[in-house]
Each structure stands twice: as C-alpha cells, then as structure tokens.
Amino acid sequence: MDGFDAPYVPGWDCHGLPIELVVEKAHGKDIPAARFRELCREYAASQVERQKADFIRLGVLGDWDNPYLTMDYRFEADIIRELGKIQANGHLYLGAKPVHWCVDCGSALAEAEVEYEDKTSPAIDVAFPVADCSDLAQRLGLEAGGDCPAYAVIWTTTPWTLPANRAVAVHPDFVYDLVRTPKGLLILARDLAEAAIKRYGFETVETVAQIKGADLEGLTLQHPFYDFQVPIILADFVSLEAGVGLVHIAPGHGHDDYIAGLKYGLEVANPVGDDGKFYADTPIVGSQSIWAGNKTVLQTLTDNGHLLAEEKIQHSYPHCWRHKTPIIFRATRQWFIGMDKEGLRAKAMQAVADTEFFPAWGRARLEAMMKNRPDWCVSRQRNWGVPITFFMHKQTGELHPRSQELLEEVAKRVEQQGIEAWFSLDAKELLGESGELSAEHYEKAKDTLDVWFDSGVTHACLLKEREGLKHPADLYLEGSDQHRGWFQSSLLTGCATDGHAPYEALLTHGFVVDGKGMKMSKSKGNVIAPQKVSDTLGAEILRLWVASTDYSGELTISDEILKRVVEAYRRIRNTLRFLLANTADFQMAEHEVAMDRLLDIDRYALALTRQMQEEVLADYRVYSFHTAVQRLHHFCSEDLGAFYLDILKDRLYTSGANSRARRAAQTALWHILQTLTRLMAPILSFTAEEIWALTCKSDSVFLSVWHELPRQADADGLLGRWARLRELRGLATKRIEEFRAAGQVGSSLQADIVFLADGTDFDLLASLGDDLRFVTITSAARVERAPGDTRVEVAPLSHEKCERCWHVRPDVNVDPAHPGLCGRCVSNLFGEGESRAYA
RNA sequence: GGGGCCGUAGCUCAGUGGCAGAGCAGCAGCCUUAUAAGCUGCCGGUCGAGGGUUCGAUUCCCUCCGGCCCUACCA
Numbered sequence: 001m002d003g004f005d006a007p008y009v010p011g012w013d014c015h016g017l018p019i020e021l022v023v024e025k026a027h028g029k030d031i032p033a034a035r036f037r038e039l040c041r042e043y044a045a046s047q048v049e050r051q052k053a054d055f056i057r058l059g060v061l062g063d064w065d066n067p068y069l070t071m072d073y074r075f076e077a078d079i080i081r082e083l084g085k086i087q088a089n090g091h092l093y094l095g096a097k098p099v100h101w102c103v104d105c106g107s108a109l110a111e112a113e114v115e116y117e118d119k120t121s122p123a124i125d126v127a128f129p130v131a132d133c134s135d136l137a138q139r140l141g142l143e144a145g146g147d148c149p150a151y152a153v154i155w156t157t158t159p160w161t162l163p164a165n166r167a168v169a170v171h172p173d174f175v176y177d178l179v180r181t182p183k184g185l186l187i188l189a190r191d192l193a194e195a196a197i198k199r200y201g202f203e204t205v206e207t208v209a210q211i212k213g214a215d216l217e218g219l220t221l222q223h224p225f226y227d228f229q230v231p232i233i234l235a236d237f238v239s240l241e242a243g244v245g246l247v248h249i250a251p252g253h254g255h256d257d258y259i260a261g262l263k264y265g266l267e268v269a270n271p272v273g274d275d276g277k278f279y280a281d282t283p284i285v286g287s288q289s290i291w292a293g294n295k296t297v298l299q300t301l302t303d304n305g306h307l308l309a310e311e312k313i314q315h316s317y318p319h320c321w322r323h324k325t326p327i328i329f330r331a332t333r334q335w336f337i338g339m340d341k342e343g344l345r346a347k348a349m350q351a352v353a354d355t356e357f358f359p360a361w362g363r364a365r366l367e368a369m370m371k372n373r374p375d376w377c378v379s380r381q382r383n384w385g386v387p388i389t390f391f392m393h394k395q396t397g398e399l400h401p402r403s404q405e406l407l408e409e410v411a412k413r414v415e416q417q418g419i420e421a422w423f424s425l426d427a428k429e430l431l432g433e434s435g436e437l438s439a440e441h442y443e444k445a446k447d448t449l450d451v452w453f454d455s456g457v458t459h460a461c462l463l464k465e466r467e468g469l470k471h472p473a474d475l476y477l478e479g480s481d482q483h484r485g486w487f488q489s490s491l492l493t494g495c496a497t498d499g500h501a502p503y504e505a506l507l508t509h510g511f512v513v514d515g516k517g518m519k520m521s522k523s524k525g526n527v528i529a530p531q532k533v534s535d536t537l538g539a540e541i542l543r544l545w546v547a548s549t550d551y552s553g554e555l556t557i558s559d560e561i562l563k564r565v566v567e568a569y570r571r572i573r574n575t576l577r578f579l580l581a582n583t584a585d586f587q588m589a590e591h592e593v594a595m596d597r598l599l600d601i602d603r604y605a606l607a608l609t610r611q612m613q614e615e616v617l618a619d620y621r622v623y624s625f626h627t628a629v630q631r632l633h634h635f636c637s638e639d640l641g642a643f644y645l646d647i648l649k650d651r652l653y654t655s656g657a658n659s660r661a662r663r664a665a666q667t668a669l670w671h672i673l674q675t676l677t678r679l680m681a682p683i684l685s686f687t688a689e690e691i692w693a694l695t696c697k698s699d700s701v702f703l704s705v706w707h708e709l710p711r712q713a714d715a716d717g718l719l720g721r722w723a724r725l726r727e728l729r730g731l732a733t734k735r736i737e738e739f740r741a742a743g744q745v746g747s748s749l750q751a752d753i754v755f756l757a758d759g760t761d762f763d764l765l766a767s768l769g770d771d772l773r774f775v776t777i778t779s780a781a782r783v784e785r786a787p788g789d790t791r792v793e794v795a796p797l798s799h800e801k802c803e804r805c806w807h808v809r810p811d812v813n814v815d816p817a818h819p820g821l822c823g824r825c826v827s828n829l830f831g832e833g834e835s836r837a838y839a
Numbered sequence: 840g841g842g843g844c845c846g847u848a849g850c851u852c853a854g855u856g857g858c859a860g861a862g863c864a865g866c867a868g869c870c871u872u873a874u875a876a877g878c879u880g881c882c883g884g885u886c887g888a889g890g891g892u893u894c895g896a897u898u899c900c901c902u903c904c905g906g907c908c909c910u911a912c913c914a
Contacts, residue, residue, distance in 0.1 A: 247913095483909070571863085577876095626852065654872090777878085805872095
C-alpha cells in the first residue's frame with residue numbers, strides 16, 4: 001500500500017527437541033531411529049497445518065500455499081550447504097565442552113530435560129599443598145619462605161570431579177587469610193575462615209597474614225592426590241555463601257569451570273566415559289563408577305591427610321527427568337562456531353552497528369550479548385535434526401581432506417531423500433573401503449545441528465533461493481526473547497557466510513501479560529488464549545488489540561481491556577458506516593464538486609484528513625501502530641463525530657439531494673472514506689476489505705495504494721482558522737449546556753446564541769456570515785463586537801420547530817402550501833435552494 | 840546473582856526542563872435524521888517511591904519498590 005512489493009513467506013522450524021519429546025511420549029523411546037524421525041516429521045507437519053489455520057484466521061497475508069519448512073528435503077540440504085560454507089570459511093572447529101549427561105540414558109540432555117531436585121552429597125574440605133612456599137611468602141610480604149606446609153583449601157560436593165581438577169579459583173576482590181593451624185598454614189577467605197576452622201575442629205589458630213584474591217593469581221598448588229600441579233586463577237563467580245571462598249575447578253565437569261578454563265587455557269580433562277565410569281587408565285579411580293569414585297577419592301584424601309572435613313549436605317541438584325537420577329556434567333566432543341577464530345565476533349559487532357532497531361534499545365541488548373557470548377556449540381546428540389555431515393578420522397578426529405566435496409555429495413542425496421539419506425548412508429559408499437582416505441579410517445559424524453542453526457540460516461535457504469525475495473531481508477520481527485535466539489543465530493550465520501547481517505532492521509516486541517502486568521500461567525488461571533478472543537470477539541478485535549497496545553514493553557490483556565478495544569472498534573466502524581450511508585447516492589464521476597467550489601468547512605475537513613493521514617503513515621513507517629490507532633480513533637470521534645459529521649448532518653439531510661451544498665459535502669466524505677478505508681486496512685483488515693467490496697471494483701484494498709487527497713495551497717490557513725473556530729464553538733456548547741441543565745433548552749437547535757468578541761475572534765466568527773449557526777448547530781447565531789475575552793450568550797427560542805430540518809425559525813409555516821416547513825426547507829425542496837459558502 | 844526494558848487518570852496511550860492531555864469507562868443531561876447509534880457537560884492524577892542537579896523535574900542523575908524478557912541458578 002506504500003508502493004512497495006513486500007512479500008512475506010511464512011515458515012516453520014520443524015526439527016528439534018520439543019517435537020522429539022512429544023513423539024517419545026506418544027510412542028515410547030524404544031523405536032528405531034529411522035522410524036522415530038518419520039514420526040517426528042509427521043507430527044511436525046500436523047502442527048504446521050494447525051498453526052497455519054490460526055494465522056490465516058487472523059488475516060495474516062502471506063504465501064500460505066508455499067511456506068518454507070526447514071524439514072523440506074531441499075531445505076535440509078541447503079542447511080547442510082550453509083554449514084559447509086561456514087566450515088570453508090574457517091569458523092568451525094571441534095572442541096570439548098561439558099554437557100548435562102545422563103548415565104542411564106547414556107546421552108547428553110538438553111536443558112529442558114533437566115529437573116532440579118534435592119540430593120544428599122558428601123561435602124568435603126580438601127587441602128591443596130602450596131607448591132612453592134617462598135612464592136607465597138613473597139606475595140604475602142613475609143620474611144623468608146620456609147614456612148611450610150601451606151595449603152589452599154577448597155570445598156566441594158562432588159569429590160569424584162577432583163581427578164579432573166585443573167585449577168583452584170579465588171575471587172579477585174575477596175580478602176584471604178593465611179591461618180596457622182596444627183595441620184599447617186591454611187589459605188581461607190577471611191569471612192569464612194572462622195566457620196571453616198570450627199569445622200576442622202581446631203581450637204587455637206593464628207592469622208599470619210592477609211592477601212587479596214587478585215594477588216594469589218598464578219600461585220602453584222600441588223594436586224591433592226595426583227602428581228601434577230594446578231594454578232590459582234581468578235573468577236568472579238566465586239562467592240562467600242558457602243565453602244571457603246576457594247573453588248575447585250574442573251573444566252570438564254562444570255559450566256563455570258569450563259568458561260574459566262577457557263580464559264586460562266586449562267585442559268578440559270574428562271576422565272569419565274559414556275557409562276559414567278572412569279576410563280580404565282585413570283589413576284586411582286580407573287574403571288570405577290563416579291559414585292564409587294566419590295568414596296575412593298575420599299579414602300585417598302583421608303589416607304594422605306588432605307581431607308580437612310567431611311559432612312553430608314542436602315542441596316538442589318540436576319536430575320534426568322526421565323530416570324529421576326542425578327546427572328553429571330561431562331565434557332564431550334562438540335562442534336563449535338568460533339567467535340574469534342576468524343574474526344566472527346568483530347564482524348557481528350559491525351553488523352549490529354549497521355542494523356536499524358525498533359525499539360532502539362534492541363541494539364544495546366544485542367551488542368552486549370554479542371560481546372560476551374562464548375563460542376556457539378552447534379552440535380546436538382539428537383535424532384530429529386539436520387545431521388552434521390562430516391567424515392572424521394577415527395583416531396585423530398581430523399576432518400576428511402575432501403570434506404567440502406563430500407558434503408556437497410551428501411547434500412545432493414539429502415535433497416532427494418531428506419536427512420535420512422545421511423543416517424542410512426554407509427561411509428564406504430562415498431569413501432571406498434580401503435586406503436588412507438577410506439571408510440577404513442574415517443567415520444561419519446554422529447551429531448545433529450542445533451535447531452538454532454536451522455532457523456539461523458533461513459535467510460540463505462529461503463531468501464537467496466526463492467524468486468522474488470530480497471536478501472538481506474527488510475525486517476526480522478520477533479519477541480524480545482529472540483535476541484538470544486533467532487536474531488543472534490541469523491546474525492552469526494550471516495556474518496560467517498556473507499560477512500554481514502541477513503536483515504536490515506530488527507523489530508522486537510514484549511510478551512503478553514495479564515491486566516496486572518503478571519505473566520500468564522495455567523496455575524494462576526490468568527491465561528487469555530488468542531483463539532478464545534478470536535472465537536468470541538472476532539479476529540478483528542484481536543488485531544485491534546495488538547495494534548493498539550504498545551508492544552515495546554509487555555502487552556497487557558484483560559477482559560476490561562478487550563471491552564475498551566471493542567468500544568474503539570465500534571466507534572471506528574460506525575464512523576465508516578456513516579460515511580458509507582451518506583455517500584450511497586454519490587458517484588464521484590458524476591457528482592464530484594471541484595475543490596474550489598467546496599464549502600470552507602469541507603476544505604478544512606480535507607486538510608485535516610490529509611494531515612491525519614500523513615501522521616498515521618509516519619507512524620506506520622516506524623512500526624508505531626498503537627499511535628496510529630489512537631490517531632485514527634481520535635479522528636473518527638473528535639474531528640468527524642463530534643465536529644464535522646455532526647455539523648454536516650443538516651446539510652446532508654436538508655439541502656437538495658443534488659444541490660451543490662450536499663454534493664460538496666459528499667465529495668469531502670468520499671475522500672475521507674477512501675482515505676480511512678485504506679489507512680485502517682493494515683489493522684482493521686477485515687472491515688476495510690468489507691468496505692472495499694462495497695465501494696470499489698478491484699479485488700482487494702491491499703492492491704491499492706494510500707488515497708491521494710487533493711492538495712490545498714491554503715491548508716495551513718484553513719487548519720489554523722478552524723482550530724480557533726472549534727475553540728470558540730466549545731465556548732458555545734459549554735454555555736448551552738448550562739441552559740440545558742437549567743431546563744431552558746434541550747436540543748442546541750432550541751438556542752439562539754450571540755458571540756461577544758473582538759479583534760481576530762470577531763473577524764473570524766463574522767467571516768462565516770449566516771453559516772455561523774450551522775457550525776454551532778443552533779437555529780440562530782450572530783456575533784457582536786464587545787471588548788474583553790470572547791464569550792457567549794444564550795437565549796432559548798420559542799418559535800415553531802420545522803418538522804423537516806428541526807431548526808426553530810420564525811418562518812416556519814410561512815408557505816401555506818407546505819405547513820410545518822421553514823422557508824429554507826421550502827426553498828430546498830421546491831425552489832432554488834439555499835446557498836452556503838462556509839458550513 | 841548478572842544483562843536489557845517498563846511504571847502518566849479505573850483501562851489503553853499521548854506529552855514536555857516551565858499550568859499534566861486524548862479516547863474509553865463512570866456520573867449528569869440532550870437527541871431520536873449513524874439508533875444494540877449520535878451530541879454535550881462533569882468527575883477523575885502525589886506522572887511507582889525516596890533522594891540529588893536546577894530558579895523550576897513527570898521530564899536529567901542516583902537509590903529503592905513492583906513487573907517483563909534473557910541468562911545464571913552454583914563449588
């Protein structure tokens with residue numbers, strides 16, 4: 001409608017965990033993977049149809065017959081191709097990362113499959129001997145260095161992770177005490193030292209020195225039971241809520257630990273296998289389950305004297321939601337897109353700078369996330385997802401040297417048969433059976449892609465592939481949660497393949513909350529389902545509610561709010577109905593009155609309409625729909641209903657059907673109708689389309705452009721003069737109301753009013769001549785010159801009321817041939833008709 | 840706990856370093872030619888709270904309270 005072709009292709013992300021979970025629930029877990037994927041595909045397809053119907057019902061315009069589904073074979077193949085491009089550009093690497101791991105499932109768990117429940121664990125205090133006491137003494141500013149042994153003490157609830165210990169973390173800002181005890185010197189956070197000492201059962205202790213955490217960085221410690229040393233590192237997440245203010249770091253067994261480890265280049269040690277048992281070659285605990293390992297570690301520490309305390313503790317701990325058993329954090333081999341490997345982060349930051357944001361704060365949010373985010377782990381150990389189609393060396397894990405060619409080979413097959421082509425592929429088919437580069441040495445990667453990758457590459461798989469679409473997209477529109485999701489995944493893939501964002505602008509909206517601003521939840525019972533609103537009040541009301549709500553924050557909805565929306569809808573709809581009714585006998589081609597022969601008030605109404613249209617269009621162009629709705633509504637009720645249309649009724653109903661006065665009014669109404677119908681179409685689409693069908697020949701209002709209102713050179717003058725006239729009119733209505741309250745007049749047509757004015761007000765009122773009474777909707781009105789503030793006097797009229805025009809005039813019944821009519825009506829009906837210039 | 844945002848009348852929203860606005864709702868009337876309509880008037884606010892900057896703060900700054908999204912939910 002703004003003169004652009006703006007195609008919208010609806011689409012669905014079809015892969016992913018939520019679908020797997022539903023299918024698992026319905027069919028159980030013990031079905032062959034291939035069959036499982038078939039069921040997922042079926043389920044996804046059924047959901048697409050349901051959601052599609054809802055969107056169509058809402059009046060969303062899109063290419064519903066040709067949506068994109070990320071599970072289309074071609075799409076799946078293109079996802080793989082995008083992965084290939086990113087690999088070719090050097091952003092992809094194989095690394096290790098701790099994931100939630102269920103020993104009973106023998107697989108990684110997604111966040112959604114993790115439940116937190118209370119668990120009893122051993123809580124132990126472990127002493128890590130300081131390797132170089134003279135270094136410590138130097139840091140503390142103490143004389144000499146022989147004061148050994150000294151220990152850094154850590155507290156942990158997972159003793160079995162100690163074999164993977166690679167560091168001890170302290171908080172840079174905390175103060176640590178060096179305390180002399182019968183066991184030797186202990187390093188403990190000052191605020192926790194007393195409690196710790198008590199726990200260890202020491203009576204007399206002496207604080208030898210104090211040191212800031214930051215000054216401990218790099219101090220070397222001896223592992224408490226292995227023959228290697230670990231450093232003290234700094235980490236902000238260290239707290240004083242429990243323990244001793246020093247944290248044991250096992251990068252392979254904890255998220256925080258992993259992040260801290262990345263910073264310090266620590267090894268991501270993972271001595272634990274898929275089955276939850278230590279690898280056989282792990283010293284001391286080899287081949288034991290981690291739970292047995294707990295005991296062995298404890299025993300070892302007791303024996304070598306490094307165990308300071310042992311307690312039982314109950315705490316919240318992650319459990320597998322299926323097995324209800326405690327899960328572990330375990331480092332596994334994963335695929336990553338590196339943020340800094342090939343400058344991706346820098347490109348992404350630039351892309352954020354180049355993007356337009358609605359509202360503007362989206363930029364800060366995305367920027368902050370991009371700046372801090374770790375590398376993107378794109379692999380998942382799942383069934384229903386696009387496979388990572390690489391061949392890796394069985395021993396080294398190196399990618400096959402022909403990876404790019406092979407990937408395209410695979411993509412071609414996926415294009416024909418879907419992802420199943422990969423899963424059922426025998427590596428020998430592509431690699432051959434023998435030789436250095438054959439299936440003898442290389443195996444298929446088993447992972448699937450993070451679904452965020454699927455959605456992240458839609459710009460490539462859809463926009464670049466389908467005819468008539470533009471890349472980059474004009475706009476990506478999503479809820480504010482997608483700063484973390486789609487906005488980001490799309491940005492990263494776009495930057496990794498094209499070097500820029502796949503969108504030019506981002507629009508984000510808040511979430512729907514109840515009337516009190518509270519999140520909706522089934523348990524609270526405050527959920528208002530959009531389907532229900534649509535079914536009871538209609539899709540149009542739902543559309544208007546969305547449009548009239550400021551989406552930059554939360555969108556509140558309640559019964560009262562919807563009631564107000566219905567009111568607003570009625571107002572707009574009734575206004576349009578009036579316009580339709582009063583232009584029913586009007587044909588523009590036949591009856592149009594030239595602009596310069598319209599009455600003054602008509603020309604004002606058109607100037608006002610034009611102004612309103614410009615404002616609404618300006619709103620639309622920055623996606624400010626709620627202000628547009630307010631303007632439209634205000635225009636209908638204030639400018640039209642309470643003013644122009646109210647005044648116009650007399651002319652429309654009483655002047656000659658084909659008189660210039662009436663046709664002039666209709667000309668203006670026709671323009672207003674045209675303007676409003678199109679202007680409201682993006683929001684009140686059904687209503688606009690309905691009106692369009694009544695007034696125009698063409699198929700759809702959406703195939704039209706904004707109505708072009710006639711330009712008026714003196715528009716500003718008109719707007720200025722009539723703005724003041726409306727204020728003066730307000731004085732009259734207010735004064736008349738006093739007489740009405742006193743019972744002296746009912747209808748304003750029973751009143752005779754006099755404006756007492758001077759200066760410009762006098763001139764303005766006088767300029768309307770006899771038409772002044774039509775503006776005030778009184779049967780008589782005049783201006784008298786008087787100094788001071790402009791004011792109004794009212795006198796009730798006692799003449800007869802004309803039964804046709806309802807004006808109370810002295811000349812009612814003047815024509816004996818037409819009893820009950822005033823002179824004006826007789827003239828309008830049988831004579832030349834009255835002439836009006838202003839109103 | 841961290842990051843981002845929001846808080847103006849009963850409801851939806853404007854607004855500005857200088858008297859706080861509209862529509863709807865409510866109340867009181869009018870009209871019966873938009874009639875499950877229309878018109879008029881009235882009522883309605885500590886601009887979330889408390890500090891600070893300023894001659895002056897609803898507006899700029901800080902703190903707090905309440906709410907929303909993301910993230911971390913720990914050793």
